[in-house]
Amino acid sequence: MTFQSTVRPAPSAVPADAPTYEERPWGAFWSLDRGAAHQVKRIRVKPRGQLSLQYHYHRAECWVVIEGTATITVDDAVMKVKLGGVVMIPKGAVHRLENRTKSHVEIIEVQMGDYLGEDDIVRLEDVYDRPATEVRG
Incomplete structure (x- = not known):
């Protein structure tokens, strides 16, 4: 007997010319779906790397650790999150991802909101001296 599904996955909205990989001072990211x-x-995130302490006006995020042990800050809570750990970051929450180890840390980040542009990053602290808001041309 052959099984055929009538359910088809929704096509990805990622444009063909969208960057799928970008390097940052702390490591890199891949855009997987949009x-x-x-x-x-x-x-x-590279060993000893960290993202800026930041928040977003328009989106919430869900982080799933898929490699290593991440140090994650959400508002006043700082936690070590191991493989398989999940952290929800509400819209407007101050947050940071750090790698305090000697090995890479990797997460899957799902952003959810009415606007997902890179210019919706408000930086409160940044060890790489990047601007307070991310503006892309």
Whole structure:
């Protein structure tokens, strides 16, 4: 007997010319999928690297650790999150991802909101001296 599904996956909204990989001072990310109200990235943080302490006006995020042990700050809570750990970051919450180890840390980040542009990053602290808001041309 052959099984055929009538359910088809929704096509990805990622444009063909969209960057799928970008390097940052702390490591790199891959854009995996993008739709009207979501975006999925794979983020790799170098040993001793950290993202800026930041928040977003328009999106919430869900982080799943897929490699290593991440140090994650959400508002006043700082936690070590191991493989398989999941952290929800509400819209407007101050947050940071750090790698305090000697090995890479990787997460899957799912962004959800009405606007997902890179210019919706408000930096409160950044060890790489990047601007307070991310503006792309």
